[in-house]
Amino acid sequence: MVKAIVASIKLSTTSDLEFSYKEKEMIKLCEADDIEVVSSIYQNADSVNPTTFLGKGKLEEIKKDMELYEVDVCIFNTELTLHQLNNISSILGEDKTVYDRTTLILNIFLTRAKTKEAFLQVKIAQLKYFLPRLVGLRSYLSRSGGSASGAGSATRGAGETKLELDKRYIKAQINKYEKELIQIKKQRQTARKARQNYDLPSVALVGYTNAGKSTIMNYFINNFKARGEKLEVLQKDMLFATLGTTTRMIKLKNNHKFLLTDTVGFVSDLPHHLVESFKSTLEEIKEASLLIHVVDASSPHMENELTTTISVLESLEIKNIPTIIIYNKMDLVKIPLFKESDNTLLLSIKDESSYEKLAQAINNILFSNCINTNILIPFEKSAIFDFIKNNEDIINIEFLDSGILINANILEKDLYKYQDYIKK
Ligand SMILES: Nc1nc2c(ncn2[C@@H]2O[C@H](COP(=O)(O)OP(=O)(O)OP(=O)(O)O)[C@@H](O)[C@H]2O)c(=O)[nH]1
Ligand SMILES: [Mg+2]
The missing domain is CATH 3.40.50.300 (P-loop containing nucleotide triphosphate hydrolases)
Incomplete structure (x- = not known):
């Protein structure tokens, strides 16, 4: 199990209750991704720091805690910008893995995706999220094996060309998955139409x-x-x-x-x-x-x-x-x-x-629009009787000399099926 520190901000506009909810939910999300949270650190602030999310002092504190707990991963309880990701990474150390709540949720969805459709949907969402953050998420991507996109090979030192190549590769992947998804969507529509036929x-x-x-x-x-x-x-x-x-x-x-x-x-x-x-x-x-x-x-x-x-x-x-x-x-x-x-x-x-x-x-x-109806079925029409028994909401059945009298609640749209036998 991977160990991690969770970092959050408690804005002055956020109530204690709301904040504790978000903290607890984050821990559950980590559990869902098989991550053990060894410590939750937060900072009280009036606003988010646009360049580092938390203040530099707080990040230094997190760095010390990561060493103390021997933890390599820090997950931020927010959605970080590329800028923030980069700056946080340089403060916490290039060998540390930094990512955010969105990456965590995308990862949980990816491991849970059992059908091809779910897999493609999550994969597309994940790649679209990674695309503008390739550089910032490099430690995460290399840890998660580059998530099949090859994106993990994007290293800052390798320069612009490598990054552009990775971006182009990811765009091609998104394209490919989107095409596959369109095919599946068509099948889904066919299945939906088949159900509508019922x-x-x-x-x-x-x-x-x-x-x-x-x-x-x-x-x-x-x-x-x-x-x-x-x-x-x-x-x-x-x-x-x-x-x-x-x-x-x-x-x-x-x-x-x-x-x-x-x-x-x-x-x-x-x-x-x-x-x-x-x-x-x-x-x-x-x-x-x-x-x-x-x-x-x-x-x-x-x-x-x-x-x-x-x-x-x-x-x-x-x-x-x-x-x-x-x-x-x-x-x-x-x-x-x-x-x-x-x-x-x-x-x-x-x-x-x-x-x-x-x-x-x-x-x-x-079924509020059902009409209470009397239907008299001749004895020789037993197939119709069986059909009604299996398909309609029967209130009463009476055996008369002239046939079987059924009282049932029938949807208005289905009345035509019995029109020859309905007793006015
Ligand atoms: N005590 C109790 N537990 C319940 C009840 N209904 C569901 N649960 C439990 O709640 C947990 C979640 O139930 P699910 O039916 O999987 O929930 P879900 O809404 O489908 O969850 P997702 O698929 O994650 O969106 C399971 O462990 C259930 O056994 C209930 O009436 N009482
Ligand atoms: Mg469910």
Whole structure:
């Protein structure tokens, strides 16, 4: 495990609570990247130093601490400019590795990327971020093996030509990956079109990382799976367990079907290039008929996590979609201050009835336009009877001399299927 020191600034405009949140989150991000934080150092200041981020004195202190703890890596809890990176590196020593929160997040995403699409998206975001910072990040790049870009070979002493070559190489890599991504996007669009052919409403799980989205997804897959839709998604107590989206068809007990999509979790100050890169994956959220916004109610920073998610959704121009807010992990909440309403539910994995309530709420929103209908099926039309039994929300079945009388809640758009048998 790599050991590191984390360096932050506490601006006079930042509250203690906000600052401690950012510090704790940074430590979790480091853990997610397999880095042990041996010390967190911060400086109180009125503003950021544009050339060195922290004051020179503070950086000297960090340098001493790095020697004391025998640590080679210092991660800054911010996004550094090339200028700041260079200056900090010269103060801390050329043999030390200096990088920032954005590089850390990009790295976590890269190690978590399991699909080709996720890998390409993160790689493009990472290269675009590295491009203007090649010189400053040289120690990081050489430590991380040049991250397949050859960028690690960019050394300051090698001069302009070498740097220009590296830049050109990276630009070519970005180009190549973008082309590959376009191909995958086409396949994704085909898959999406195929799903649209089912003509089913879609529901997207959104929220801060580790809120419990995949856990909800898995509950629905295991309890309401439709036609061989069994594959569970990864749920784990770590940041960014899910990268990329997974869609499964869900069939509720009343036969109503919808598509449920699990998505990547958000984090505060999500790197800009990453949001850009993930836009195509997150497009699916835009087309959802309903959003389930999952919030970890046991997190001391719940408010912040909730507003971050809302602002990321806004930046993706996702608005005006009906939303159910889920206050999740209620089993860990000692004093519950939240109230349930039509669009707000309290959920806990330990309380199955809360999940049933969620299924009911989804049903009420997605299938509110059902019409209570009587259908009389002649006995010889057993195939139609079977179809209705498997596909419609049946309230009552009565066997009459003239056939089988079914009372069911049927979507207006589906009524035509039974038009010959509907009893007025
Ligand atoms: N105590 C408790 N833990 C829960 C509950 N729901 C989920 N968890 C745990 O929270 C952790 C994160 O859950 P995930 O479902 O992976 O979270 P996620 O929102 O998909 O996270 P990312 O994929 O990282 O965005 C896991 O360890 C879950 O077991 C709950 O109701 N109560
Ligand atoms: Mg997940």
